Amino acid sequence: MHKFDAKADVACEAARRALLSQGYIANSPRSDAVDGSKNFQPNADSHAVIEVHVVCTADDPSSNHSTAYVNAVQDRYALKKSNTSASVGLSVFGSLSLPIGSSDDSMVKVASETIPAGVFYQRYFALVDHYLKVRTLRTDTVAATAGATEARAAQEPQPLPSINDAIPPIGASQPTGDQGSAPATK
Secondary structure, three states, X not given: OEEEOOOHHHHHHHHHHHHHXXXXXXXXXXXXXXXXXXXXXXXXXXXXXXXXXXXXXXXXXXXXXXXXXXXXXXXEEEEEEEEEEEEEEEHHHOOEEEEEEEEEEEEEEXXXXXXXXXXXXXXXXHHHXXXXXXXXXXXXXXXXXXXXXXXXXXXXXXXXXXXXXXXXXXXXXXXXXXXXXXXXXX
């Protein structure tokens, strides 16, 4: 659980972006919920899946504060080999048997656990905070650009500006965090 200075739908959008930035497949079934999953293969004989569930709730319908409840579950799978064999008797040759063997490989779930409170959630909430700040910076930039455009238009007639003028350039205020780590703060 973590409290944010943003409305629930805005906090959940930042939560979705935080998951996407870390390589998760994110799904937002509702504006106040996000589900994400990521597959890992630490070695050839094992596999892991982390599933993250986020629900954002408004602390008070009239305020800009919300709480995000996050739960992450890790499932681990191991490669299991099963040998099967059969024999075929050929009556034309008498009692001749030819052994036929095969091996089947399958991934079997060997563990499932909720990721305990700690570094995983701290880093995730730091990423969500980062994306909330990026959104605030973009909103402020758009508002400042719109205000400056209105002031110029009042002074002298100008051609209509392109709507792209209000969008910050690509790379401005973009996150550069490494996978699994929180972005650097100043």
